[in-house]
Each structure stands twice: as structure tokens, then as C-alpha cells.
Amino acid sequence: xxxxxxxxxxxxxxxxxxxxxxxxxxxxxxxxxxxxxxxxxxxxxxxxxxxxxxxxxxxxxxxxxxxxxxxxxxxxxxxxxxxxxxxxxxxxxxxxxxxxxxxxxxxxxxxxxxxxxxxxxxxxxxxxxxxxxxxxxxxxxxxxxxxxxxxxxxxxxxxxxxxxxxxxxxxxxxxxxxxxxxxxxxxxxxxxxxxxxxxxxxxxxxxxxxxxxxxxxxxxxxxxxxxxx
Amino acid sequence: xxxxxxxxxxxxxxxxxxxxxxxxxxxxxxxxxxxxxxxxxxxxxxxxxxxxxxxxxxxxxxxxxxxxxxxxxxxxxxxxxxxxxxxxxxxxxxxxxxxxxxxxxxxxxxxxxxxxxxxxxxxxxxxxxxxxxxxxxxxxxxxxxxxxxxxxxxxxxxxxxxxxxxxxxxxxxxxxxxxxxxxxxxxxxxxxxxxxxxxxxxxxxxxxxxxxxxxxxxxxxxxxxxxxxxxxxxxxxxxxxxxxxxxxxxxxxxxxxxxxxxxxxxxxxxxxxxx
Ligand SMILES: Nc1ncnc2c1ncn2[C@@H]1O[C@H](COP(=O)(O)OP(=O)(O)OP(=O)(O)O)[C@@H](O)[C@H]1O
Ligand SMILES: Nc1ncnc2c1ncn2[C@@H]1O[C@H](COP(=O)(O)OP(=O)(O)OP(=O)(O)O)[C@@H](O)[C@H]1O
Ligand SMILES: [Mg+2]
Ligand SMILES: [Mg+2]
Numbered sequence: 001x002x003x004x005x006x007x008x009x010x011x012x013x014x015x016x017x018x019x020x021x022x023x024x025x026x027x028x029x030x031x032x033x034x035x036x037x038x039x040x041x042x043x044x045x046x047x048x049x050x051x052x053x054x055x056x057x058x059x060x061x062x063x064x065x066x067x068x069x070x071x072x073x074x075x076x077x078x079x080x081x082x083x084x085x086x087x088x089x090x091x092x093x094x095x096x097x098x099x100x101x102x103x104x105x106x107x108x109x110x111x112x113x114x115x116x117x118x119x120x121x122x123x124x125x126x127x128x129x130x131x132x133x134x135x136x137x138x139x140x141x142x143x144x145x146x147x148x149x150x151x152x153x154x155x156x157x158x159x160x161x162x163x164x165x166x167x168x169x170x171x172x173x174x175x176x177x178x179x180x181x182x183x184x185x186x187x188x189x190x191x192x193x194x195x196x197x198x199x200x201x202x203x204x205x206x207x208x209x210x211x212x213x214x215x216x217x218x219x220x221x222x223x224x225x226x227x228x229x
Numbered sequence: 230x231x232x233x234x235x236x237x238x239x240x241x242x243x244x245x246x247x248x249x250x251x252x253x254x255x256x257x258x259x260x261x262x263x264x265x266x267x268x269x270x271x272x273x274x275x276x277x278x279x280x281x282x283x284x285x286x287x288x289x290x291x292x293x294x295x296x297x298x299x300x301x302x303x304x305x306x307x308x309x310x311x312x313x314x315x316x317x318x319x320x321x322x323x324x325x326x327x328x329x330x331x332x333x334x335x336x337x338x339x340x341x342x343x344x345x346x347x348x349x350x351x352x353x354x355x356x357x358x359x360x361x362x363x364x365x366x367x368x369x370x371x372x373x374x375x376x377x378x379x380x381x382x383x384x385x386x387x388x389x390x391x392x393x394x395x396x397x398x399x400x401x402x403x404x405x406x407x408x409x410x411x412x413x414x415x416x417x418x419x420x421x422x423x424x425x426x427x428x429x430x431x432x433x434x435x436x437x438x439x440x441x442x443x444x445x446x447x448x449x450x451x452x453x454x455x456x457x458x459x460x461x462x463x464x465x466x467x468x469x470x471x472x473x474x475x476x477x478x479x480x481x482x483x484x485x486x487x488x489x490x491x492x493x494x495x496x497x498x499x500x501x502x503x504x
Contacts (some may be wrong), residue, residue: 016492017499058481060488079481080277100441100463101434118420205379 001068002032003168003199004056009065009075009223011051025051030200031064031224035167038190038200040210049203050095051171052220053076057092058082066175069168082102088116091169093161095176097153098147105131105148106141107154112164123163130159133191134185151177162189169193171202175209234468247412253278253418253450255318258308259298261291267474271308274469274479278417281396281449283482283496284464285456291474292454293342293422299452301341302330312418333341335366338411342422342454344403348395348410356380357410365414380409383439384430409438412443415493419451425460437464458498462486465499470494 015021024049033039034149041049054060056067058074067074070089072081086092091112099108104129113123131141134155140148145156154177161169162166171190175183183206190213193200210217252275271292276282284292297303299310301321311318312332324332333339341347348357348454355378358377359367367373384405386398396441408424425433441464443449455461461468461482468482470493478491488493 013488016495052248053489059483061480061484061490079484080479082279083280098462100437102431103438223502 001072002034003070004031004201005035005066005068006031006052006056007066008065009052009055009067010225011055011060012063024225025170026220026223027225029220033168033198033201035199035200036061036194037216038194038214040214040217041175041201041203041220043222047219047221047224048218050172052223053092053172053201053203055171057086073214074115085132087112088164089167091161091164091166093158093169093171093174095172097144097157097160100150101146102144104142105136105145108145108156109163110184112160114139117165120151125160125162130162131156134159149184151179154178155182158186158189163191163194165193165198167198169198169200171200172202173203173205175204177207183209231490236278240275244275250278250316251313252276252311252320253280253313254299254301255311256308257311259295259305259310260296260307261294261303261305269298269471269473270467272476274467274476276418276450276452278450279444280467281444281451281453281465283468284452284454284471285458285461285468287497290471292445292471294343294474295471296311296339296420296422296454298450300337301333302339302490330334334361336417338414338416340404340417340419340421340424342503343427344395344400344407348403349406350394350396353392353394354386354398357395357406358413361410361414378412379404380413384409385435390425403437404428407431410447415447417448417450419449421451421453424453425455426458433460436455440464458486470497 002199009026011026013023013025015023024108031039041052043049055062056074056089061178061209062075065075069085076081102207106124108170109127109130112132114120136152140152145153148156158174175186178186187209190200202214253318254275254276255288256272259272260270272295274282284295286292294303298305304322310321312321349360349393352360355374355377358380359373362373362376379389380390381388386405389414395406398406404424409472411419425436428436432435435462453465467479468485470485470491471477472493475500478485478489485494489498
């Protein structure tokens with residue numbers, strides 16, 4: 001069985017304060033991602049790439065369908081089961097970093113490891129290793145990332161997302177605000193994750209990056225409901 | 230949404246060992262009226278060890294009433310609250326007064342909306358923290374004072390204020406003192422009513438970090454009422470939205486904030502700049 005397996009997935013938004021309009025944005029979505037594979041979501045802006053990814057993470061509710069991730073159906077699971085899934089099996093690098101202010105970068109990156117009970121020294125060592133690979137100046141490690149530049153924050157976010165070896169990983173534009181050298185580091189991290197057997201679902205506007213790390217592409221535009229106004 | 234009853238949940242439980250503990254707190258249909266007025270109505274949820282539940286809702290929606298019912302400060306008119314005592318779900322209403330007081334001194338902590346309700350205004354800051362420790366049996370003066378100093382430091386109250394009375398503190402400092410007083414005994418469950426209300430943003434951040442550390446390292450559970458959506462997003466695993474005494478929506482915190490289903494939640498989320 002694939003690590004990520006989606007079938008018949010549908011999503012509407014009901015806008016209660018705009019006349020109760022119901023906006024169907026997706027229907028009949030299906031895809032699967034095997035261990036060691038990277039699948040790219042493609043499609044025009046507004047096609048629903050981020051929406052689909054957010055449903056896989058349990059951040060958006062699905063109207064219908066099945067979202068199997070490591071044997072858990074995220075579309076049906078209780079909040080508690082989704083929290084457990086996110087803690088040890090499903091990683092997510094979102095487009096923007098969101099952290100508790102004043103927590104040092106090193107702790108932010110080590111946190112997913114501490115959350116699964118990793119030894120503190122080992123977690124911090126892993127965090128240092130990732131931050132140095134991503135060329136984040138050591139002088140910044142003890143500071144909160146809240147005041148960092150967009151590219152610096154993105155690298156902290158990526159380090160955090162790759163700290164724990166999740167069997168399933170979601171990546172929303174991981175290379176967007178990076179210079180070529182750091183972009184290359186991120187693509188290498190993705191290749192390493194694939195080599196250890198991670199199933200990766202990603203959104204990459206960068207076609208070259210896609211060509212380098214992705215095994216398949218899924219055009220989310222194919223799941224846009226015909227009835228959409 | 231099904232709650233922990235799914236087959237996956239069951240098999241996951243098996244994978245992680247059969248001894249998966251039950252919920253710390255089970256709330257079943259709790260209703261409280263003030264005469265004809267509804268305080269809170271038909272509230273049900275489970276809270277598990279290490280989980281933080283956030284409660285948001287407009288003024289008068291029943292948040293404080295609910296928290297007071299959960300923590301044994303008020304008896305609900307209907308429903309019950311089960312608390313895990315030595316692996317035994319125990320109806321908190323059936324406890325004797327002595328048992329309940331013991332629970333409040335050791336396992337539970339309550340951080341009140343108004344710090345004056347949670348502090349002894351006539352006792353020094355150090356005394357406020359030390360008193361709670363003594364309530365759990367601590368007797369060694371030096372150790373009590375050291376623990377008080379440690380906690381004052383954690384909530385960023387300078388050591389040289391230890392002998393001042395809370396009445397000489399600003400509202401934000403009183404709130405921090407109340408938090409120190411409550412957490413010093415290492416409770417399993419903390420109820421907080423707007424704990425970061427009167428605090429400036431940077432102290433608020435420090436407290437959030439402190440609470441998250443306690444949740445992770447000590448398996449602390451908490452029920453937190455706040456109007457601050459940025460705070461709940463960073464702190465709460467799950468979120469309940471209240472309106473008119475009823476829970477109108479509940480789920481994973483980020484899901485409720487990013488994909489709100491109920492009209493009231495949509496209004497709440499859209500009227501805040503960026504949570
Ligand atoms: N929380 C939300 N509430 C209402 N509508 C939403 C919400 N999130 C997304 N949508 C709508 O769903 C559709 C798909 O949006 P989505 O963000 O998934 O597109 P995308 O493919 O990721 O686009 P882009 O490439 O621009 O990031 C859009 O019409 C969008 O307006
Ligand atoms: N002791 C009381 N006697 C009568 N009515 C009360 C009492 N306490 C609360 N109420 C009423 O019960 C309802 C819920 O009040 P509660 O204090 O629980 O609201 P809340 O959500 O905590 O509001 P806030 O955000 O303003 O603190 C309100 O209508 C309130 O007026
Ligand atoms: Mg997008
Ligand atoms: Mg209140």
C-alpha cells in the first residue's frame with residue numbers, strides 16, 4: 001500500500017458571510033505516493049494545490065473521500081489521531097514559518113525531535129547540522145527567527161521539517177525564496193529523504209527543481225469541479 | 230467528527246503498547262444556568278494527558294462558567310466531569326470537600342481571569358509561591374525560598390521583588406505571579422482564564438514558551454480560555470468555539486482557524502488581522 005493514498009477527495013468552502021455561497025473547489029481527486037517517491041502537484045494558480053495539501057495535513061476538512069497517510073484516514077480521524085500522525089509520521093514544510101516568539105532558532109528546529117522523545121543533545125546536534133548545511137550563519141542560531149529575512153525563515157522552516165525522518169512529508173514551495181546554493185541544498189535534502197524511503201508530496205513552481213526530484217506530476221486542475229461558477 | 234473511536238485509533242493504540250492511558254478529563258453534557266439565563270450548555274469533550282485545549286468565544290459566551298464547572302468551583306446543573314485519579318475515572322462531584330481541596334492543591338491549578346482572585350494580596354510574592362508548595366507538604370524553608378525564586382525568575386519577576394506584596398505589582402506582574410504560584414507544585418492539569426490578557430507581548434511570548442516546555446517535558450495538560458487567536462494557535466492542540474453558552478465548533482486548532490465551518494467562527498477569524 002502506498003504511504004499516501006487519496007481517493008474521491010472533494011472540498012467545498014461555505015462562505016457564511018457572503019450570502020452563504022458554497023464554492024466547490026475540488027471533486028474526485030485521487031493520487032498516491034509510494035515510499036521513496038516524490039510526487040508534484042501542478043496546476044494554475046487557484047487550481048487547489050495548497051488546498052489539497054492542507055487536506056492531507058488535516059488543516060482543511062474534506063467534504064468527501066479518503067486520505068490515507070501511513071494507514072490513517074485523515075478525512076475521518078479524530079483530532080487526537082491526527083496530532084499523533086503529525087508528531088511522528090507526517091511532516092509539513094509550509095510556505096511560511098510560524099513560531100512562538102523569543103524561542104531560539106536552534107530550539108525551533110530541534111522541537112520536532114524533542115516532541116518524539118529524542119535525546120536533547122542528539123536533537124540539538126541534528127539541528128546544528130541542518131542549519132549549517134542550509135548556510136544559516138551560526139550567529140543567528142541563538143536568536144528567534146521572527147526577525148529573520150524571508151529566505152532565512154524559509155531555511156529554518158526547512159531545517160525544522162527535515163529534522164525528524166518522517167515517512168511522509170509535504171512540501172509547499174520549499175525552494176521559493178532561496179538563492180541557487182541553498183536551493184541545491186534543499187533539493188539534496190529531498191533526494192536524501194527519498195533515499196531513506198520517505199514519500200514526498202510537493203508543490204514546486206520551479207520546473208527545474210521538479211524535474212530533478214519528482215517522479216510524477218499530478219495536475220490538480222483535473223479535479224476542479226465542472227459546476228464551479 | 231468521530232472521537233478516538235476509529236479503527237486506526239484503536240490499532241495505533243495497540244502498536245504503542247496496550248497500556249494507553251484513558252483521558253485525564255472527560256466532560257459529559259455539562260450545563261449550568263443562572264436562573265433563566267444559560268451559563269453554558271451541553272458541553273462535552275475529552276482531554277488527554279499532555280494535551281492543551283483552547284476555548285474562544287465572545288464575551289458572555291460561557292467560557293468562565295465552563296472553566297469553573299470543570300475545575301469544581303461551580304456544580305453543573307446537568308452533566309458530569311470525570312477526572313482520572315490513579316487510573317480511575319472519578320466523578321468530581323462525588324468527591325468529598327477534603328478530597329476536592331487536595332486535588333486543587335496538588336493535581337490542579339487554576340489561573341483566574343483577575344489575578345486578585347488567585348493571589349493572596351496580603352502575603353509577599355515569595356509567600357504566595359511558597360504557600361502553595363507548603364500546601365503539598367514542603368517544609369524546608371531554604372528549599373521553598375529557592376523554588377519561589379526559581380519560579381519568579383521563570384515568569385520574569387526580579388528576585389529583589391520577592392518580599393513585596395502583590396498589591397505593589399502592576400496587573401501584568403500580578404498575573405505572572407499568579408502563574409508562578411500555580412505552576413510551582415507541578416500540577417497535572419491547569420485551567421487558565423485569559424492568562425495572558427494583561428501582559429505585554431514579549432512577556433506573553435516567554436510564558437507561552439514556558440507552558441509549551443511544561444507540556445512537553447512534564448506531560449502537563451491545560452484548558453485555556455483566551456480571546457487571543459495567535460496565542461491559541463501557538464499553544465492549543467485543539468480548540469472549542471463558544472457562542473451563547475454552546476460549543477458551536479471544535480477540532481484541531483489550526484483546522485478550526487484556517488477552515489472554520491460555523492458562521493460565528495468565520496466571523497471571529499475574519500475579524501482578526503493575522504493569527
Ligand atoms: N480558507 C479558504 N476559504 C475560502 N476559499 C479558499 C480557502 N482556501 C482556498 N480557497 C479557494 O480554493 C481555491 C484553491 O486555492 P489554493 O490556494 O488551493 O490554490 P493553489 O493551486 O495553491 O494556488 P497558488 O498556485 O496561487 O498557490 C481558490 O479558489 C481559493 O480562493
Ligand atoms: N454569577 C452569575 N449570575 C448570573 N449570571 C451570570 C453569573 N456569572 C455569569 N453569568 C452570565 O452567564 C453568561 C456567561 O458568563 P461567563 O462569565 O461564563 O462568560 P465569558 O465567556 O467568560 O465572558 P468574558 O469573555 O466576558 O469573560 C453571561 O450571560 C453572564 O452574564
Ligand atoms: Mg498555493
Ligand atoms: Mg470570562
